[in-house]
Amino acid sequence: MRFNKLDLNLLVVLDALLSTRSVSRAAERLFLSQPATSLSLSRLREYFKDELLLPVGKTQVLTPLAAELLKPVRDVLLQMQTITRASPTFDPATSARRFIVESSDYVISVLLSEVVRRATKLAPLMQFDLRAISPQTAEHLNSGEVDLLIAPEFAIVQGHPAEQLFEDTFSCLVCIDHSIKGKKMTVDQYFDAAHVGVEWGGGRRVTYDARLISTGKRVRRQDVISPNFTLVPELLVGTSRIATLPTRLARQMAQRVPLRVTRCPIEIPRFAEKLQWHKYQERDPAISWLRSLLREVALGLPAVDSIDARRASSKQPPTPKRRVR
Known part of the structure; x- marks a missing residue:
């Protein structure tokens, strides 16, 4: 089918070429041969009167026109995908999506x-x-x-x-035989201890609690940085370090590994x-x-305790907070 003299089938090839910036990778994505993909690129170049992809060393870069086409071409295909998937009913029991x-x-x-x-x-x-x-x-x-x-x-x-x-809220996770007794930890104990931090997401994103604490006058001494949350228990067991984690995750980990959950002495707002x-x-x-x-x-997730919620339920005035130095 053609629209404004353009074979619409070429839009799928164009999208793959623009996103991969490679004839070979576009061919793999589309399950086409490289000669067939190269031929489609030639037809696209002829239609747009533009090279679209230019070799620079061992890579290929988009021409200015190709860069402008990248988003609108993808949007058109996504809208077409939405149309083709439209259905008055959806049966999850038979869907292989x-x-x-x-x-x-x-x-x-x-x-x-x-x-x-x-x-x-x-x-x-x-x-x-x-x-x-x-x-x-x-x-x-x-x-x-x-x-x-x-x-x-x-x-x-x-x-x-x-x-x-x-x-979710934040709690602290420590080794089960940690020197901190019970479920209470002081602010000084928190900042004097070594910590296991998490920087996640490939691009080393810092966690929400780390963002907030970094703005204060006192900072945590993070001796170990984990690339994800899953590895934290292995880095805590047998040490005196502390990890500050979302409460639900901390409780889940404490059920599987010899660790225990303690209340975080630093007031960190809940996050969504x-x-x-x-x-x-x-x-x-x-x-x-x-x-x-x-x-x-x-x-249906298990509830997490909130300091404010406990105070509200008991109708008691809040106790004075210790200032973080």
Whole structure:
């Protein structure tokens, strides 16, 4: 089919060429031979009267026109995809849809693991490709490469719809025989101790609590930096270090490894994880179904204690806070 004398089938090839900047990788993505992909590139060059891809050393770069075409071509294909997936009904029991979801390993542990378990019963043919958030996450969502993104407020992508899934608080995790007794820790003990920190997402994103604490007068001495949340228990066991983690994750880890959870003596506001999808996939019935399942599981997450909530329930005035020096 042609539109303005352009073979619309070439749009799919153009999208692959612009996003991969490589004839060979575009051919692999489209399951075409390299000669066939090269021929399509020649036809596209002839139509646009532009080289589109230019060799620079061993790589290829986009021409100015190609760079301008990148987003509108992708948007057109995403809208066409939405049209082709439109259906008055969606039956998860028979759907073989494959979803790509990007999130932190924290979200996989406390939320997505249960989502996948429930989906196994409700949609046995459905597939899940769970990926770690990376520096390319915004590009992945903008291009439609990922179906859903679950991330804290500061990591969501502008220009696409989002909704809050759940909130969490922060607690401290220590070795089970740590010298700190009971569930209370002082501010001085906290800052005098060595810590295990987490910088996640490939691009070494600092955690929400680290962002806040870094603005104060006292800083944590982070002796060990973990590339993800999952490795923290291994870096704590047998040491006197402290890790500050989302409460649900800390409790989950303490059930599996000889660690215990203590109250964080630093007041850190609770944070929210948000669910996001591409604006052109707003009405995709399969994505809508999965969003509903995510909301259902999120609503059923175990509650986390809140200092403010405990005070409100007891109707007692708050005790004076010790100033962080």
